[in-house]
Amino acid sequence: MASSSLIYETGLWKDLRAHVEDIKKTHLRELMSDTERCKSMMVEFDGILLDYSRQISNLDTVTKLYNLAEAAHLKEKINRMFNGERINSTENRPVLHIALRAPRDSVINSDGKNVVPDVWQVLDKIRDFSERVRSGAWVGATGKVLKDVIAIGIGGSFLGPLFVHTALQTDPEAIELARGRQLRFLANVDPIDVARNIGGLNPETTLVVVVSKTFTTAETMLNARTLREWISSALGPQAVTKHMVAVSTNLTLVEKFGIDPNNAFAFWDWVGGRYSVCSAVGVLPLSLQYGFSVVEKFLKGASSIDQHFKSAPFEKNLPVLLGLLSVWNVSFLGYPARAILPYSQALEKFAPHIQQVSMESNGKGVSIDGVPLPYETGEIDFGEPGTNGPTQLLPINSPGPCHTL
Ligand SMILES: O=P(O)(O)OC[C@H]1O[C@](O)(CO)[C@@H](O)[C@@H]1O
Numbered sequence: 001m002a003s004s005s006l007i008y009e010t011g012l013w014k015d016l017r018a019h020v021e022d023i024k025k026t027h028l029r030e031l032m033s034d035t036e037r038c039k040s041m042m043v044e045f046d047g048i049l050l051d052y053s054r055q056i057s058n059l060d061t062v063t064k065l066y067n068l069a070e071a072a073h074l075k076e077k078i079n080r081m082f083n084g085e086r087i088n089s090t091e092n093r094p095v096l097h098i099a100l101r102a103p104r105d106s107v108i109n110s111d112g113k114n115v116v117p118d119v120w121q122v123l124d125k126i127r128d129f130s131e132r133v134r135s136g137a138w139v140g141a142t143g144k145v146l147k148d149v150i151a152i153g154i155g156g157s158f159l160g161p162l163f164v165h166t167a168l169q170t171d172p173e174a175i176e177l178a179r180g181r182q183l184r185f186l187a188n189v190d191p192i193d194v195a196r197n198i199g200g201l202n203p204e205t206t207l208v209v210v211v212s213k214t215f216t217t218a219e220t221m222l223n224a225r226t227l228r229e230w231i232s233s234a235l236g237p238q239a240v241t242k243h244m245v246a247v248s249t250n251l252t253l254v255e256k257f258g259i260d261p262n263n264a265f266a267f268w269d270w271v272g273g274r275y276s277v278c279s280a281v282g283v284l285p286l287s288l289q290y291g292f293s294v295v296e297k298f299l300k301g302a303s304s305i306d307q308h309f310k311s312a313p314f315e316k317n318l319p320v321l322l323g324l325l326s327v328w329n330v331s332f333l334g335y336p337a338r339a340i341l342p343y344s345q346a347l348e349k350f351a352p353h354i355q356q357v358s359m360e361s362n363g364k365g366v367s368i369d370g371v372p373l374p375y376e377t378g379e380i381d382f383g384e385p386g387t388n389g390p391t392q393l394l395p396i397n398s399p400g401p402c403h404t405l
Pocket residue numbers: 154155156157211212213214215216217220273274360
């Protein structure tokens with residue numbers, strides 16, 4: 001196990017602290033005039049270009065950050081995650097969302113068991129079910145094709161799928177495959193959200209997917225009961241089995257709710273809710289809307305960046321670079337917030353998804369061993385699509401360092 005000694009007590013941390021004073025004397029204009037510096041601050045992988053040349057940093061800063069990462073045993077920690085070790089020490093669980101998009105023939109062990117066959121068993125079940133619904137082989141209680149889907153869930157059981165759905169809505173292939181179908185998301189307990197979701201839909205042609213890792217989340221269960229009533233009062237209580245399915249790790253509670261366990265799609269406690277978009281949480285509703293083949297491409301993209309994260313050297317590793325720049329900005333330069341301003345409208349829901357993923361993970365006030373930390377460890381994320389976002393958000397936040405993706 002990696003040492004859990006406090007990183008801020010090392011000489012490397014103190015050196016970076018001292019470096020803050022130096023770098024603050026240099027204007028960004030001056031940093032930008034160094035062509036070599038700017039060239040080395042552009043890194044590309046899989047068609048994604050990360051340009052971090054507008055960060056308040058020079059080549060010395062970046063080298064110091066790599067050294068800090070090594071001292072913190074980052075490489076070893078990445079390997080421990082991929083090896084299925086119980087790195088979630090508070091819940092004593094592995095952190096294996098990377099297994100959700102691993103190729104069928106890969107081996108990822110948790111407690112000595114390869115979890116990839118279980119993952120693909122659920123993916124195959126989703127492919128089969130979504131194809132039957134989309135083709136009309138699976139029909140509602142009155143024999144009509146189910147062309148509309150309402151996914152109920154909150155937090156990680158909502159924001160990831162909503163983000164991907166919004167992005168796919170502008171993809172030509174996905175648009176074609178979704179023709180005549182609707183996917184809606186119900187998250188709020190405000191009755192207006194229920195009314196908006198069911199507005200214009202007919203229970204006879206609607207499938208409801210209840211998405212909850214625990215199947216105990218009060219808001220989700222309230223909305224699930226409301227839509228169960230919407231279906232039962234229109235079509236009779238026996239219609240629930242044809243019109244409601246579930247995604248959960250808690251199949252006992254799914255059955256107790258009245259959903260046929262055969263129509264439940266499992267995932268596992270080694271998937272953190274906020275990282276669950278590649279599990280049935282996202283794959284089921286998205287496959288119902290666009291077909292499994294489209295969603296499989298999304299999984300392949302996620303798997304590709306996983307491999308890059310695992311094997312690329314730090315200086316070419318996009319996730320590592322973004323993480324180190326975050327540490328630099330938050331813990332050393334003292335910038336408390338990060339604006340996420342996607343200029344592609346397809347990424348309209350990217351900021352809320354990252355808010356959940358990042359802020360539910362980072363910003364802890366103590367170390368992994370519970371020692372209070374004398375510095376900030378996470379930023380406040382906020383954002384809106386450009387060109388509107390900057391107009392709204394930047395005036396109050398003085399311009400800070402920026403990187404472009
Ligand atoms: O999927 P569940 O169990 O309904 O929980 C919903 C969400 O609530 C949280 O616990 C808090 O937002 C998230 O981690 C989770 O994604």
